[in-house]
């Protein structure tokens with residue numbers, strides 16, 4: 044499958060690199076308002092291909108996206124140290140007004156995969172501008188936060204993150220909700236597993252993992268200016284679910300008719316992802332405080348999105 048990537052900065056290039064390494068695309072096309080950057084990223088990623096899987100990597104203008112099955116949208120501004128994601132909204136909404144038009148002219152059939160922040164509201168913006176059905180405009184949402192949660196929880200329990208089934212819900216941002224009530228390790232509720240391996244999840248452990256997930260982007264941006272490897276791998280994972288019609292359960296964002304009483308809001312829930320995009324949405328078991336936190340997260344997103352109109 045041909046994959047377009049608009050925005051060839053840190054996130055876009057990491058996604059292209061991850062796709063090349065995973066064998067996730069037959070062709071990757073980088074588009075950026077800086078043609079020189081797109082060309083340089085394409086050349087660099089192409090040099091990884093002989094060590095990985097066959098894949099044609101090139102740069103182009105919007106016309107070069109013709110025939111793409113998925114177009115990743117990673118264009119726009121990123122957070123500066125200490126800045127939150129929601130503060131990027133008006134600047135990135137302006138970028139999307141140009142970008143979506145170019146993508147749709149060249150590749151009207153492509154599924155849109157949004158990475159630019161604030162990713163949930165940018166997913167809603169992309170959905171509105173493109174007039175595509177919501178299930179074909181997917182935001183990476185909390186796929187990265189879920190990976191961070193599984194990584195920290197797996198570390199505490201002494202098991203691989205791949206054996207941890209736990210999700211972060213709601214906003215990809217400060218109001219996100221770590222769902223402990225639905226978390227499993229192997230097939231066991233996570234608290235039972237923790238007791239069996241002698242690693243109880245105390246309030247202190249819970250708070251450490253929560254902060255580790257919720258504050259990860261702030262820490263990494265403070266240390267190296269931006270985050271890109273985690274999200275690059277997450278975007279490649281979503282593309283593969285679409286390309287191979289995997290029907291994988293992933294926590295991704297899309298415009299959702301109703302969540303905890305809040306209507307028409309884009310946020311993350313575990314969703315079944317395949318060739319046609321989001322095929323189904325799951326409602327995980329939540330503790331009462333988690334349900335309330337999810338409602339608050341939905342309200343934050345709804346209210347901030349409303350400031351755009």
Ligand SMILES: NC(=O)C1=CN([C@@H]2O[C@H](COP(=O)(O)OP(=O)(O)OC[C@H]3O[C@@H](n4cnc5c(N)ncnc54)[C@H](O)[C@@H]3O)[C@@H](O)[C@H]2O)C=CC1
Pocket residue numbers: 049050051052053054055074075076077080117118119120121122131135138141142157158159160161162183184187215269270271274
């Ligand atoms: N969803 C997630 O989990 C994550 C999202 N992000 C977000 O991804 C976005 C990109 O971040 P980085 O790659 O670090 O930024 P970056 O600054 O390295 O790259 C952004 C690229 O967008 C391009 N661009 C800007 N306006 C454009 C336009 N109108 N048309 C075409 N290209 C345009 C720029 O030339 C630049 O190359 C940011 O909004 C950032 O907050 C970053 C990390 C994780």
Ligand SMILES: CC(=O)C(=O)O
Pocket residue numbers: 122128160187259260270
């Ligand atoms: C920057 C960002 O959104 C993240 O790393 O979570």
